[in-house]
Amino acid sequence: MIVRIMGEGQYSVPDEHLREMNVHDEALAAAVTAGDEANFSSALDALLSRVRAVGTRLPDEELVASDLVLPSPSATIEEVTELSGDDGLIPG
Amino acid sequence: MAGLFSRMTSIFKAKANSALDKAEDPRQTLDYSYEKQLELLSKVRRGVADVATSRKRLEMQMQSIQAEADKLEGQGRQALAAGREDLAREALTRRSAALQQQADLQTQLSALQAEEEKLVLAQKRLTTKIEAFRTKKETLKATYTAAEAQTKINEAFSGISEEFSDVGLAVQRAEDKTAQMQARAGAIDELLASGALTDSSGLVKDDITVELERLSSSSDVENELTRLKGEMGQLPAGATPQIAAAPAAAAAVEQPASEELP
Numbered sequence: 001m002i003v004r005i006m007g008e009g010q011y012s013v014p015d016e017h018l019r020e021m022n023v024h025d026e027a028l029a030a031a032v033t034a035g036d037e038a039n040f041s042s043a044l045d046a047l048l049s050r051v052r053a054v055g056t057r058l059p060d061e062e063l064v065a066s067d068l069v070l071p072s073p074s075a076t077i078e079e080v081t082e083l084s085g086d087d088g089l090i091p092g
Numbered sequence: 093m094a095g096l097f098s099r100m101t102s103i104f105k106a107k108a109n110s111a112l113d114k115a116e117d118p119r120q121t122l123d124y125s126y127e128k129q130l131e132l133l134s135k136v137r138r139g140v141a142d143v144a145t146s147r148k149r150l151e152m153q154m155q156s157i158q159a160e161a162d163k164l165e166g167q168g169r170q171a172l173a174a175g176r177e178d179l180a181r182e183a184l185t186r187r188s189a190a191l192q193q194q195a196d197l198q199t200q201l202s203a204l205q206a207e208e209e210k211l212v213l214a215q216k217r218l219t220t221k222i223e224a225f226r227t228k229k230e231t232l233k234a235t236y237t238a239a240e241a242q243t244k245i246n247e248a249f250s251g252i253s254e255e256f257s258d259v260g261l262a263v264q265r266a267e268d269k270t271a272q273m274q275a276r277a278g279a280i281d282e283l284l285a286s287g288a289l290t291d292s293s294g295l296v297k298d299d300i301t302v303e304l305e306r307l308s309s310s311s312d313v314e315n316e317l318t319r320l321k322g323e324m325g326q327l328p329a330g331a332t333p334q335i336a337a338a339p340a341a342a343a344a345v346e347q348p349a350s351e352e353l354p
Binding site: 004006007009025028060061062063064065066067068069070071072080083084 | 098100101103216223250252261262
């Protein structure tokens, strides 16, 4: 599957890592719900490091939509909440 | 994936689809979309240039503040040499405030530099993607067979739309930060203008400079006085103020006149 790390680019990640990604995603969602900024940023860090480790960077000239969009490493809970909110702040 | 980021992902996809819905004849809209992309790219370029401008302004302010701190240290020395410890203390207090200001700006500058580097990379990626879109667009227009082309056009649209959302957000974030920084930079400019932190132009004199100049001009006056007294042979009676000496001189003029009388 194709994963985008915002502000960084896209990676092709083999499907067998999907389950592992889901575990990270749940940890992150829990940190967001609890408003726990420290846990959030360490869980995000762990997830992004995994994507970079098991994924292959897509060349910039590749035009393909992502299956999963992940926030940038410096994102805060507030930003992620805004991004995933109903009125999503994504411009365009 | 039913978690947090699947929502984020689906919002990105919704954006791409809403862009596609507007496209009735894919071949015509390919050109239109490409024009639109170039427009957006120039907006991104302007955003990156704005961040660079803010960074340069911050660097210039830091130089002004450094010059101010150096000047205050010099004033501290001058004041001590003139035996004015109170004035020296005031100069050093202000110097320490200026250095604190400097440290705050350094933190902001580092953050802005990091942001700028990321934006420059994002702009490069976007440029490459737009170029790829242009190539693909020409191929699709040449080999157009409705069903097949539609799928490929959809792919290309979604890919580029997602990139635009990502870069658009990055630019928006940088612009927010830059706006905050410009407000602070404006406040520092006002401080510099008010003389609380004097600017390096030297046009506005702060109170310490005024006091030091007063000290040095009053010691200049004393020196001149001593020189004049020396020339007039009054130096042994140097302690006598000039005003007190004046009546004595007048009396000395009267004296010979009375001597001539007999």
